[in-house]
Amino acid sequence: MSNAPLYIQIKDYISTKIDSGAWGVGEKITTEMDLSSQFNVSRMTVNKAIRDLVNEGKLVRKPRAGTFVCAPSDKLESPLLDTANIANEVEQRGNQYHSEVLKLSSLVADNDVATRLGVMIGSSVFYCEIIHFEQGSPIQIELRWVNPTHVPNYLDQDFSKITPHQYLSENCPLSAIEHTVEAIVPDKQIQQLLSLSSNEPCLLLDRRTWSQDKLISSALLYHPGSRYKLSSKVTFN
Template structure:
């Protein structure tokens, strides 16, 4: 006979359904009233069980709709730059990528300002989809100043990511990050396997090595699979 408190038994029941994939991310779980009847306990007991799991990030409550299994999100730090391939492998997943474009182009007005070069200056441009297992996790769109990374355009990024190459050859001295939520264009929908109604988390990044502005990157992530965090000492 299970001697655990009743709210723990309810939590164990819910967790067993999640861990065995009976209830998948996004699935609605039984109502508090249904669980009250199933376990023959008070509404308060069921509420505590669910509230604890919500606080742990395993469930989420949506007003007037019910309680749902949370979508598991990958987390990355804003305070530094980590190689996405390393992050994925450290989670025990398989990393791969698809190189969409890797070319030399003239800098347009916007990129010339952001990269600190004259308009029409030849710059390097790459566009790559990064995968965790078979799921598209990030679309990386990057512009690089050839003056500081002259061999960037000839690299095989299926072997080492742009981040890995630039970190090795242009040691990072400072970064600039801005984050915003955006709705995906048709192209981004196709590359990240999204619908028109699924938002993206866009990380705008600029990187310097010593005093030199090396790279500008736009990093698009499916908002339901990715989150960014920042830890600061005060």
């Protein structure tokens, strides 16, 4: 038996039904009353689980009709061939954005970090971990390494009020980006931070950015795979 709070257990149950295809797109899910009876909990507990899934884009409520599984087109979306300020993305969708800074510090570059930033092993680099939220639900985990030679005041910023993307764009205008995207099974820490069910994949965007000929930062951006997509548009003349 899981030790997770009851509403999380119900949320995981519904997510598993959706992710497995047992409840298909557009299908009406079990009623709150039936779920309350099934899990022997109050409707308030069930309502919280469903409300979270609505905020995450997995479910949609229809007045006097019930709650239904969202179509893939209802997923949140970010551009793939560009770098966008996630705070602006959320606000452009008419939703509320906020962030939580988990770490902001300097560290000594190991082999992996040195390779990412093009610095010597043992060099001092800046590092941050930030959770980005939309309507109170986590939509992105940002792990970012920054070369302090090019951005010496990075650690002095309040990244609960300004995103790293905005700060870096204003101080080191973007000239080139390099990125890869892959679907992964996240570790337990990422699952918890993104409120993912145990079998839910996530999209990992690995990005490096340059200003002129200087490699400024390297970031790992984790997104919930079931409620997020990355898109691109290429125009040929």
